[in-house]
Amino acid sequence: MSLGLTKSQMAAIYDHGERAYPHECCGLLLGRFEPEDRKTLVETWAVENNWEGSGEFGLDDGQTSQRRFMISPDDYRQGERHARSKGLEIIGTYHSHPDHPAIPSEFDRNNAWPVYSYMIVSVEQGKAKVLTSWTLDDDRQFQNEAFFQAKEV
Numbered sequence: 836m837s838l839g840l841t842k843s844q845m846a847a848i849y850d851h852g853e854r855a856y857p858h859e860c861c862g863l864l865l866g867r868f869e870p871e872d873r874k875t876l877v878e879t880w881a882v883e884n885n886w887e888g889s890g891e892f893g894l895d896d897g898q899t900s901q902r903r904f905m906i907s908p909d910d911y912r913q914g915e916r917h918a919r920s921k922g923l924e925i926i927g928t929y930h931s932h933p934d935h936p937a938i939p940s941e942f943d944r945n946n947a948w949p950v951y952s953y954m955i956v957s958v959e960q961g962k963a964k965v966l967t968s969w970t971l972d973d974d975r976q977f978q979n980e981a982f983f984q985a986k987e988v
């Protein structure tokens with residue numbers, strides 16, 4: 836499993852994480868599924884963290900958007916429409932962990948879908964530090980996904 840991305844895509848995710856600090860940022864990863872468990876990221880699609888409004892979906896567990904994120908169904912649909920118009924697919928999501936390591940939480944795992952990539956950027960004291968990517972295996976455990984550098988488009 837590996838995920839190709841460019842330096843500027845990485846910078847865009849870092850930047851979004853820093854802007855949202857101390858809250859979690861989130862967004863969709865638009866790109867392509869390639870042979871041999873590879874994915875290529877083509878575009879990052881920033882969305883609003885809708886956690887504060889997640890009560891209506893029965894998800895609210897008393898945590899704030901400093902520890903949780905939620906991408907609304909409308910934002911998924913919009914991202915998907917945009918992806919299709921460019922011949923791309925949603926290949927995963929990204930979110931930030933303010934003052935927390937770039938390791939998925941149990942909440943992240945419970946809310947993850949197979950095949951998708953889950954990128955996490957840690958943001959310490961407002962500075963983006965580490966970017967990781969994860970994908971579920973057959974036992975619904977997260978496996979770390981390696982990055983490879985893709986060419987700028």
Ligand SMILES: [Zn+2]
Binds near residue numbers: 930932939940
């Ligand atoms: Zn998380």
